[in-house]
Amino acid sequence: SQTIHQWPATLVQPVGSPLSLECTVEGTSNPNLYWYRQAAGRGLQLLFYSVGIGQISSEVPQNLSASRPQDRQFILSSKKLLLSDSGFYLCAWSRPPNTEAFFGQGTRLTVV
Amino acid sequence: DQQVKQNSPSLSVQEGRISILNCDYTNSMFDYFLWYKKYPAEGPTFLISISSIKDKNEDGRFTVFLNKSAKHLSLHIVPSQPGDSAVYFCAASTGGFKTIFGAGTRLFVKA
Numbered sequence: 001s002q003t004i005h006q007w008p009a010t011l012v013q014p015v016g017s018p019l020s021l022e023c024t025v026e027g028t029s030n031p032n033l034y035w036y037r038q039a040a041g042r043g044l045q046l047l048f049y050s051v052g053i054g055q056i057s058s059e060v061p062q063n064l065s066a067s068r069p070q071d072r073q074f075i076l077s078s079k080k081l082l083l084s085d086s087g088f089y090l091c092a093w094s095r096p097p098n099t100e101a102f103f104g105q106g107t108r109l110t111v112v
Numbered sequence: 113d114q115q116v117k118q119n120s121p122s123l124s125v126q127e128g129r130i131s132i133l134n135c136d137y138t139n140s141m142f143d144y145f146l147w148y149k150k151y152p153a154e155g156p157t158f159l160i161s162i163s164s165i166k167d168k169n170e171d172g173r174f175t176v177f178l179n180k181s182a183k184h185l186s187l188h189i190v191p192s193q194p195g196d197s198a199v200y201f202c203a204a205s206t207g208g209f210k211t212i213f214g215a216g217t218r219l220f221v222k223a
Contacts, residue, residue, distance in 0.1 A: 006155075036213075043116075044156070044201065044213035059210070090155050099144045099205045103155030 002027035006091045006104030013111055019064075019078040021107050023091030026072065031093040033074040034101060035066055038088040050074060051096075086111045115139045116204050118214035127223050131189040135202030135214055138183065142204040146211070147176060147187045150199045159200075160187070192221045 006023045013019060025031055035047040046059045048066035056066050063082060067075045074091055088108055092101040117136045125131045133147075143164040148156035162169040162176045162185070169176050175188045189196055202214040 034211075043118075043215035044203075046210060046212070049210065092155070099211065100146060100158045100161060101211060102158065106153065106155050108153070 002093075002102065004091060004093055004102055004104045006107060008107060009105060010108045011110070013081050013109065015083055015111055016080045019076070019081050019085070019109070021076040021089055021091075021109075023074045023076075023104055024072055025074075025093045028072070028093070028095055030071060031095055033068060033072075034092040034094075035074065035076045036090040036092060036103075038090065038106075040087070044090065048076070081111045083111050085109065114215075115142075116202055116212045116214040118200075118202050118217050120217050121215070122218040122220065124220040124222065125192045127194055127221055128191045131187075131192045131196065131219055131221065133187040133189075133200050133202070133217050133219065135185050135187075136183060137185075137204050139204070139206070139212075140183070141206045142212075143207065144205040145176070145178060145185050146203040146205070147174075148201040148203060148213075149196075150201060150216070156201055189219075192219075194221050194223050197221045 003026045033050045036044045038044050050056050050068045064078050090106045091104040094101045115138050146161040147159040149159045150156040160171050160174045160176050162178050167178050178185045199216045199218045201216045203211050205211040
């Protein structure tokens with residue numbers, strides 16, 4: 001069966017510090033991978049998606065970036081965090097041609 | 113630009129009764145619609161979906177209805193159970209890839 005791991009579960013970082021959130025998927029190959037953010041009281045905002053190694057599409061211009069160094073690994077990064085980067089970050093995968101996405105447990109990021 | 117809207121932030125229903133969660137969308141190019149359920153501090157879990165070529169899809173206690181002319185879909189849960197209490201997200205996709213989510217509706221099922 002397929003599983004998705006996302007870590008850490010919670011993170012408190014000072015403004016201006018770097019960020020690295022990692023997500024890995026097991027039990028499938030060549031998945032589509034996604035990073036979403038849920039701000040307080042808001043829906044899920046698609047940040048990045050990837051259809052393959054090294055292929056990243058950005059949906060929202062911001063100071064975040066994503067990378068896919070391996071088929072089942074997706075990393076969300078920032079060089080300098082802003083207060084507005086606080087939120088609940090979710091990694092997800094889907095298996096084309098299916099649209100249903102499977103989410104990780106999420107990372108609660110608080111920038112202080 | 114909210115392409116997927118869930119106008120009710122919360123809904124309270126008695127156990128055993130029907131829960132109806134609504135969702136409106138603006139993009140006529142959406143061809144696939146999904147509902148996800150989310151508990152606090154967890155990722156959403158897929159619940160049920162419907163293709164734009166259908167107007168109804170049923171899975172146990174959950175039924176999704178799609179009205180393309182009104183650009184409206186709804187999720188019916190019957191009978192509602194206390195374990196159904198969660199946040200429900202409506203989502204829509206074009207071509208099976210970029211999925212746009214609504215803001216969510218928090219459902220409370222009272223015992």
